[in-house]
Amino acid sequence: MTVYEKSLEVIKDLFARDYQFALATANDNIPSVRFIDTFYDDNAFYIVTYAKSQKMKEIEKNSEVSICNKLYRFSGTAYNIGHPLCEKNYAIREKLIKAFEPWYFAHNNEKDENMCFVKIDLKQGFFYKDGTGYKVDFQNKNAVEFPFAFDIKLID
Numbered sequence: 001m002t003v004y005e006k007s008l009e010v011i012k013d014l015f016a017r018d019y020q021f022a023l024a025t026a027n028d029n030i031p032s033v034r035f036i037d038t039f040y041d042d043n044a045f046y047i048v049t050y051a052k053s054q055k056m057k058e059i060e061k062n063s064e065v066s067i068c069n070k071l072y073r074f075s076g077t078a079y080n081i082g083h084p085l086c087e088k089n090y091a092i093r094e095k096l097i098k099a100f101e102p103w104y105f106a107h108n109n110e111k112d113e114n115m116c117f118v119k120i121d122l123k124q125g126f127f128y129k130d131g132t133g134y135k136v137d138f139q140n141k142n143a144v145e146f147p148f149a150f151d152i153k154l155i156d
Helices: 003-015 054-061 087-099
Strands: 019-027 030-040 044-050 064-069 072-082 115-129 132-137 142-147
Touching: 003 030, 003 115, 003 132, 003 142, 019 054, 019 072, 030 054, 030 087, 044 054, 044 072, 044 087, 054 072, 054 115, 072 087, 087 115
Parallel strands: none
Antiparallel strands: 019 030, 019 064, 030 044, 044 115, 064 072, 072 115, 115 132, 132 142
């Protein structure tokens, strides 16, 4: 197994569930950040949102985004993949419903034509698990691993 293949197993283990990240977008070079729930699947993160939201307006103007939480960080290209009930979204919809089960239907109205899924195709990322850090170049399918200790004291 290559380091890249190993890193894909680790990222799946860490983020193929409901995981909150801060999403950074930009509008005319002015950054904007907000927390979002994400789900990782096959080199991409998915978000459930509203097509008329501020984040979507910013993504439409500039699709380059970053997400981070703790020291985990990723960058990629975000885009609206359409309404949850579009046939092309059936497979990811089932995964998102399962991942976001406690709140998916309580906070989302699939009858609203402006409900949408956002896909972030990953370019780069850094994450860690069990004393090992991974720096991944998703575009070139390359990764490096190294000893890493999370030694920052987080304060709420």
